[in-house]
Amino acid sequence: MEQAPPDLERQWQPAPLEPLGHTDAGLQAAVGEEAEGSRDEVPGDGTEHALGLGVLMTENNFGLKKIEISVSEAEKRTGRNAMNMQETYTAYLIETRSVEHTDGQSVLTDSLWRRYSEFELLRNYLLVYYPHIVVPPLPEKRAEFVWHKLSADNMDPDFVERRRIGLENFLLRVASHPILCRDKIFYLFLTQEGNWKETVNETGFQLKADSRLKALNATFRVKNPDKRFTELKHYSDELQSVISHLLRVRARVADRLYGVYKVHGNYGRVFSEWSAIEKEMGDGLQSAGHHMDVYASSIDDILEDEEHYADQLKEYLFYAEALRAVCRKHELMQYDLEMAAQDLASKKQQCEELATGTVRTFSLKGMTTKLFGQETPEQREARIKVLEEQINEGEQQLKSKNLEGREFVKNAWADIERFKEQKNHDLKEALISYAVMQISMCKKGIQVWTNAKECFSKM
Amino acid sequence: MSGGPPKGLPSTGPHSLLDMPHPLAGSSSEEAVGGDSTPSPDLLMARSFGDKDLILPNGGTPAGTSSPASSSSLLNRLQLDDDIDGETRDLFVTVDDPKKHVCTMETYITYRITTKSTRVEFDLPEYSVRRRYQDFDWLRNKLEESQPTHLIPPLPEKFVVKGVVDRFSEEFVETRRKALDKFLKRITDHPVLSFNEHFNVFLTAKDLNAYKRQGMALLSRVGESVKHVTGGYKLRSRPLEFAAIGDYLDTFALKLGTIDRIAQRIIKEEIEYLVELREYGPVYSTWSALEGELAEPLEGVSACIGNCSTALEELTDDMTEDFLPVLREYILYSDSMKSVLKKRDQVQAEYEAKLEAVALRKEDRPKVPADVEKCQDRMECFNADLKADMERWQSNKRQDFRQLLMGMADKNIQYYEKCLMAWESIIPLLQEKPEAK
Numbered sequence: 001m002e003q004a005p006p007d008l009e010r011q012w013q014p015a016p017l018e019p020l021g022h023t024d025a026g027l028q029a030a031v032g033e034e035a036e037g038s039r040d041e042v043p044g045d046g047t048e049h050a051l052g053l054g055v056l057m058t059e060n061n062f063g064l065k066k067i068e069i070s071v072s073e074a075e076k077r078t079g080r081n082a083m084n085m086q087e088t089y090t091a092y093l094i095e096t097r098s099v100e101h102t103d104g105q106s107v108l109t110d111s112l113w114r115r116y117s118e119f120e121l122l123r124n125y126l127l128v129y130y131p132h133i134v135v136p137p138l139p140e141k142r143a144e145f146v147w148h149k150l151s152a153d154n155m156d157p158d159f160v161e162r163r164r165i166g167l168e169n170f171l172l173r174v175a176s177h178p179i180l181c182r183d184k185i186f187y188l189f190l191t192q193e194g195n196w197k198e199t200v201n202e203t204g205f206q207l208k209a210d211s212r213l214k215a216l217n218a219t220f221r222v223k224n225p226d227k228r229f230t231e232l233k234h235y236s237d238e239l240q241s242v243i244s245h246l247l248r249v250r251a252r253v254a255d256r257l258y259g260v261y262k263v264h265g266n267y268g269r270v271f272s273e274w275s276a277i278e279k280e281m282g283d284g285l286q287s288a289g290h291h292m293d294v295y296a297s298s299i300d301d302i303l304e305d306e307e308h309y310a311d312q313l314k315e316y317l318f319y320a321e322a323l324r325a326v327c328r329k330h331e332l333m334q335y336d337l338e339m340a341a342q343d344l345a346s347k348k349q350q351c352e353e354l355a356t357g358t359v360r361t362f363s364l365k366g367m368t369t370k371l372f373g374q375e376t377p378e379q380r381e382a383r384i385k386v387l388e389e390q391i392n393e394g395e396q397q398l399k400s401k402n403l404e405g406r407e408f409v410k411n412a413w414a415d416i417e418r419f420k421e422q423k424n425h426d427l428k429e430a431l432i433s434y435a436v437m438q439i440s441m442c443k444k445g446i447q448v449w450t451n452a453k454e455c456f457s458k459m
Numbered sequence: 460m461s462g463g464p465p466k467g468l469p470s471t472g473p474h475s476l477l478d479m480p481h482p483l484a485g486s487s488s489e490e491a492v493g494g495d496s497t498p499s500p501d502l503l504m505a506r507s508f509g510d511k512d513l514i515l516p517n518g519g520t521p522a523g524t525s526s527p528a529s530s531s532s533l534l535n536r537l538q539l540d541d542d543i544d545g546e547t548r549d550l551f552v553t554v555d556d557p558k559k560h561v562c563t564m565e566t567y568i569t570y571r572i573t574t575k576s577t578r579v580e581f582d583l584p585e586y587s588v589r590r591r592y593q594d595f596d597w598l599r600n601k602l603e604e605s606q607p608t609h610l611i612p613p614l615p616e617k618f619v620v621k622g623v624v625d626r627f628s629e630e631f632v633e634t635r636r637k638a639l640d641k642f643l644k645r646i647t648d649h650p651v652l653s654f655n656e657h658f659n660v661f662l663t664a665k666d667l668n669a670y671k672r673q674g675m676a677l678l679s680r681v682g683e684s685v686k687h688v689t690g691g692y693k694l695r696s697r698p699l700e701f702a703a704i705g706d707y708l709d710t711f712a713l714k715l716g717t718i719d720r721i722a723q724r725i726i727k728e729e730i731e732y733l734v735e736l737r738e739y740g741p742v743y744s745t746w747s748a749l750e751g752e753l754a755e756p757l758e759g760v761s762a763c764i765g766n767c768s769t770a771l772e773e774l775t776d777d778m779t780e781d782f783l784p785v786l787r788e789y790i791l792y793s794d795s796m797k798s799v800l801k802k803r804d805q806v807q808a809e810y811e812a813k814l815e816a817v818a819l820r821k822e823d824r825p826k827v828p829a830d831v832e833k834c835q836d837r838m839e840c841f842n843a844d845l846k847a848d849m850e851r852w853q854s855n856k857r858q859d860f861r862q863l864l865m866g867m868a869d870k871n872i873q874y875y876e877k878c879l880m881a882w883e884s885i886i887p888l889l890q891e892k893p894e895a896k
Contacts, residue, residue, distance in 0.1 A: 235749060242746045249739045256732035263728055266721045274714040277707055281857055288864070424752045431756050432889045435763075435882050442879035446872055453868035459861045 066099040068106050069175055069190065071168035074160050075113070090160055091115050092167055096190050112193035116141070119167060121200055122189050126180060128205040131329040132412035133180060134419040136173035137318030139166025145310065147251040147258070147303075162311060169315070179415075215328050218335035225334050226409055229327045232416065236323040243317040247310060254303050265296030284459035291452040298448070302441050309437065312430040316423060323419070326412050333408055337401045344394040351387040354380060551575040552647045552662065554640035557632045558589075567591050568632055570639060574662040580654065586663045592617070594667055595639055601657040602646070603795075607802055608844040609652060610852055612645035613791035614638070615784060634780050638788060645855075651844070692808030701842075704849055705800055712793040719786045722778065729775050733768055740764035759885040770877035777870045785863050789856070796852070799845065806841050810834040 073093040081087045091113040097106035119138055126135050143159050153159065171190075174180045185203070188196055271289030275282040556571040569589040577584065595614055602611045615638035625631060646652045660670050697705065740761050747757035813831045 238749050239746075242742065242749065246739075246742045246746065249735060249742060253732070253735045253739050256728065256735050259728040260725065260732055263721065263725050266724075267718070270714055270717045270721065274711075274718075277710050277714075281860065284861075427753055428756055428889060431760055432886065435760070435886055435889060438882045439879060439886075442875045442882065445875035446879070449868045449871040449875070453865050453872065456861060456864040456868055459857065459864070 067109075067175065068097040068099055069168065069171045070095050070097075071164050071171065074164045076155070077115075088155070089115050089117075090155070090163075092164055094171065094190060110191045112191075114189070116163070116167075118189070118197065119170065121197065122186065123170075124209075125185055125200050125203065125205050126174070126183065127325060128209045129183070129203075130180060132326060132408050133177070133415050134319065134322045134326055135180070136170055136177070137315060137322055138170055139163050139311070140314060140318070145247040145251045145314070147254040162307065166311065166315075178418075210329070210332055215332050218332040219328065222331045222335040223338055225331050228413065229330045229409075233324055233327040236320040236327070239323075240317060240320040243313055243320070247313060247317070250306075250310060254306060258299055258303060261296050261299035263296075264292050268293035268296070281459045284455045284457070287458075288452045288455035291448050291455065295445075295448045295452075298444055302437070302444075305437050306434075309430060309434045312426070312433075316427065319419075319423070323416070326416070330408065330412065333401075333405050337398070337405050340394065340398050340401055344391065344398055347387055347391050347394060351384060351391060354384050354387070549577045550647050550653060552643045554636055554643055557636055559627060566627070568627070568635075570636055572643070572662060580659055581663065583663075588663065588665070588667075590661070590667070592635070592639075594661065595642065597667075597671060598657060598661045599642075602652060602655060605655060605657060606652060607799070608841040609649070610792075610796050610799055610845075610848040611652070612642050613788050613795055614642055615788065616791075630776070630780055634784050637781075638784055641788070649848075649851075692805055692812050694804040694808040695811065697804060698807075700846070701800060701803065705797065708793045708797050708800070712790055712797075715786055715790050715793070719783065719790070722783055722786065726775050726778055726783075729771060733771050733775070736764060736768045736771065740768060755891070756885075756889045759888045763881045763885050766881040767878045770874050770881075773877075774870055774874040778867070781870075782863065782867055785859070789859070792852075796849075803838075803841050803845055806834075806838045810838045 071092050072095050075091050075093070076088060077091045078086060078088050092115070093111065093113055095108060096110040098109045099106045116138075123135060123138055126133070139162070142154060143156075174183075174186055180186065185200055188199060192199070268289040271285045271292065275285035275289070278285065551574070553573045554570050555573070557568050558571075560567055560569060569591045572586075572588050572590055574581070574586040574588075575584065592614075596617065599611060599614055602609075615635050646655075646658055652658065661667065664670050696702075740763075743757045743761035743764065747754045747761065750757060810831070813834050817828060817831055
């Protein structure tokens with residue numbers, strides 16, 4: 001397995017001509033293969049979603065092959081961390097299968113364990129090396145937007161289960177992205193268990209990352225960013241705000257709904273007690289009470305299904321952050337460009353002044369000249385020469401920066417368009433599945449109350 | 460018009476005491492007796508008001524009773540608009556048309572009472588009077604006084620906490636009207652109570668207050684005998700059947716109380732759920748404003764949640780107005796029934812005490828003195844009336860609760876159906892494909 005270092009050129013590869021593996025329709029959380037153990041009890045794990053397939057570079061780096069990725073198990077582990085302290089964490093089993101074209105059968109090719117922090121490392125790497133791509137987000141690190149019955153504990157089995165699904169979704173998003181899927185580090189993440197962390201760190205990507213401060217500075221000072229990016233940044237801020245609000249209220253709604261259903265359970269007991277003193281009314285009351293119990297317990301499954309909808313919204317909440325990152329990168333590049341242009345202009349002016357002897361701009365040399373006397377013509381010539389060299393260099397740099405900037409804008413915007421399509425499709429699907437959930441809940445309600453009414457009629 | 464005691468009819472206790480026919484009553488109270496000492500089977504199977512599904516066993520004329528009053532009263536259970544055997548029903552009473560009256564001293568509501576009857580006790584075939592709550596209260600007290608051996612239906616609660624409940628709101632007035640209507644209909648259906656002279660006056664008098672004042676004078680004569688019944692005697696033991704009734708009523712009231720609390724709690728939770736829903740729906744609208752292709756679907760979801768919120772509000776309103784008051788009524792009913800049971804105990808105690816006293820006086824041994832006989836009579840009539848009323852009450856209770864609980868189930872079904880329709884209708888909207896680019 002060759003270890004071609006990811007180089008900057010790779011990010012400028014245009015998207016492949018043919019859609020890889022599948023269209024955006026397949027870019028959804030996939031269940032993958034059903035594995036034994038922790039998968040079976042998962043309710044509402046998105047079985048209605050299409051089986052997602054991804055693509056991966058083949059071993060010889062030619063072409064792409066179809067694969068299936070699944071995060072099939074989660075396991076609690078204890079180990080020692082960097083400071084030699086004992087810690088408990090969860091490890092996730094990632095299984096990769098290669099799909100044969102002819103018969104659609106899949107063969108397990110790789111299987112390894114990764115923990116959440118490794119996923120984070122992978123994503124941070126991708127963010128640095130593909131700043132023009134809207135990089136898929138990871139599932140949340142800590143449980144948020146919980147309604148009272150859900151646990152906020154990271155070790156809670158339900159949370160771990162939902163995280164497992166979220167991690168699988170992340171990998172599938174990357175694997176189905178036309179550009180990201182070709183990345184070597186991603187490939188190694190799926191195939192090389194040991195030493196992967198070292199390999200990533202060896203790329204030195206952390207050094208290449210833009211500092212937060214620099215980015216912030218650029219945001220404030222940039223003069224001429226592309227308007228589309230400004231709008232996009234505004235949109236992603238609003239999106240983040242509205243989805244947060246939605247998730248918060250939804251959690252409260254879930255809480256209240258839970259209360260309504262559970263209180264009905266009390267009818268079960270009191271009807272039973274009452275039926276004991278009644279003659280003709282007894283049977284009807286008793287059986288109606290049973291239906292009330294059924295009603296009260298039905299809410300647990302209903303709300304568990306709804307959590308899946310909340311997770312779908314959360315993914316796009318986090319996607320908003322990824323969108324903003326791309327905008328920030330553009331602002332940074334644009335600011336860099338503006339500074340370089342400004343610097344060049346100033347040097348040119350200096351050169352001109354030296355050549356013509358006029359001093360319009362303030363310079364240290366000018367000051368010292370005034371204080372300590374004129375410089376010799378040879379000295380002046382030397383300085384002009386240096387400046388001319390710098391100006392030349394500067395012009396080259398400006399040209400390449402300009403080119404870079406334009407390339408970035410073009411490629412970023414292409415990915416943003418792709419993202420928009422994906423988002424519209426996914427969220428529509430999410431809304432449909434939410435409506436379907438509500439319809440199912442209403443039908444169950446009608447059923448239970450119709451049964452109860454039947455019992456009451458026999459009183 | 461006789462002013463003397465009724466003759467030759469199975470006595471029903473206080474009827475013999477109250478031998479004063481009311482000036483407004485058509486004929487004497489002789490014909491007014493409908494209650495048999497032994498309840499005929501038909502009484503048990505007779506229809507109750509509001510339930511249109513039960514069939515009367517034999518078209519309505521109970522075997523063995525020839526008195527027209529009793530057969531008609533049995534069938535009085537039928538609703539006003541339920542015309543199975545129109546000719547056998549001879550008394551129809553309805554409460555409607557609430558109106559607000561604003562006077563200098565106070566503001567109050569009156570209700571129109573419409574009476575249609577072919578009974579001879581009524582001079583005219585139709586009456587229409589206006590009454591306010593305190594008139595109903597007066598009537599109930601009079602009935603309790605004059606028919607202490609019978610179960611008097613309850614009235615809706617008298618006092619409402621000012622500030623918490625608006626006693627002039629449409630919902631409150633409507634709830635009260637329904638309860639008052641129920642009250643009068645229950646009396647109308649009762650074979651004895653429906654012939655009570657106070658009831659007659661209530662339905663017919665133009666000036667009820669004048670009668671009320673007059674009635675105070677009457678009370679002093681009647682009061683003696685009534686008071687006589689409720690002397691402070693101690694009962695040794697309640698006969699088994701009445702003990703069973705007492706136990707039943709205790710548990711019944713307890714269970715109803717629990718159901719009332721549960722229902723209130725459900726409504727409270729539903730209202731809190733509603734509050735959150737009303738914030739939830741609009742957030743989708745806000746989001747919709749940010750989007751292009753998703754704008755319509757999101758707006759659709761927002762509207763859908765709005766519709767569900769409205770349906771939920773209707774459910775909680777219905778439960779508050781229709782379900783809770785009936786529960787409370789039955790709790791009041793069973794409370795008043797328990798006090799009638801206690802009165803019965805008193806009568807029995809008095810009889811037993813007198814009997815004991817006689818047993819100790821050797822000289823009267825072979826013959827039982829008249830006043831002890833009277834006591835025995837009183838007790839046996841009381842027992843008979845109470846048993847008859849209990850059975851009638853059980854039957855009515857069964858129908859009432861059947862209707863009430865089916866109504867509750869219905870309201871919930873309707874709520875879910877409204878929500879189902881809302882969500883089903885937006886599926887096509889969500890699935891709409893954008894125009895091909």
